[in-house]
Amino acid sequence: MSSISPSANDRPDVVEHDATPDVVSATIRRLADASALQTTAFLPLRAIGFWAAICLPFVALALLVNGYAAENGGVFALLLCANVTALVLGRNHHAE
Numbered sequence: 001m002s003s004i005s006p007s008a009n010d011r012p013d014v015v016e017h018d019a020t021p022d023v024v025s026a027t028i029r030r031l032a033d034a035s036a037l038q039t040t041a042f043l044p045l046r047a048i049g050f051w052a053a054i055c056l057p058f059v060a061l062a063l064l065v066n067g068y069a070a071e072n073g074g075v076f077a078l079l080l081c082a083n084v085t086a087l088v089l090g091r092n093h094h095a096e
Contacts, residue, residue: 049089056083 060079063069069076 052086
């Protein structure tokens with residue numbers, strides 16, 4: 001009984017062990033690129049959050065002084081939520 005089995009080169013689902021370091025290094029490079037992209041994407045958000053967290057309390061103070069906050073409590077509550085969101089986004093901002 002003779003059976004002929006295809007070699008590893010003929011079967012695309014078979015991965016030889018020699019290719020494993022290349023696959024691992026390619027995966028590490030992709031993850032590093034994704035990490036760099038994520039860091040780059042969040043830099044402007046952190047900066048905007050940082051500066052918004054500084055400016056929004058002055059807007060809230062102006063609304064309180066003018067009496068607008070008492071008339072429109074919902075708008076003032078949204079402003080406070082925006083300030084908390086800006087604080088969270090901008091907490092790790094470092095000027096470079």
